[in-house]
Amino acid sequence: MNVVFAVPALIGALLPAKPAITKKPKLDVPGIVVVSAALFAVVYGFAHVESTSWTDPVALGSMITGAVFLCL
Numbered sequence: 001m002n003v004v005f006a007v008p009a010l011i012g013a014l015l016p017a018k019p020a021i022t023k024k025p026k027l028d029v030p031g032i033v034v035v036s037a038a039l040f041a042v043v044y045g046f047a048h049v050e051s052t053s054w055t056d057p058v059a060l061g062s063m064i065t066g067a068v069f070l071c072l
Contacts, residue, residue, distance in 0.1 A: 038069030 045063035052059055 034069050034072050038066045038072075041066030041069065 041062045043066075045059045045061075045066060048056065048059040048062060054060075
């Protein structure tokens with residue numbers, strides 16, 4: 001049974017490697033800020049639900065805002 005996994009792994013190891021990347025990629029700072037804000041909003045919404053309820057406007061607004069930011 002191990003041969004089923006070993007043969008494709010050996011073939012993949014023997015294939016030529018991709019060329020090295022010569023240009024360093026740039027950071028997407030606006031994207032990092034939006035995703036960080038989205039994750040914060042979603043986590044804050046779920047944490048706020050623990051002490052209130054699912055119909056609390058702050059919790060719902062926070063989770064909806066986080067979802068919208070994640071869609072950006």
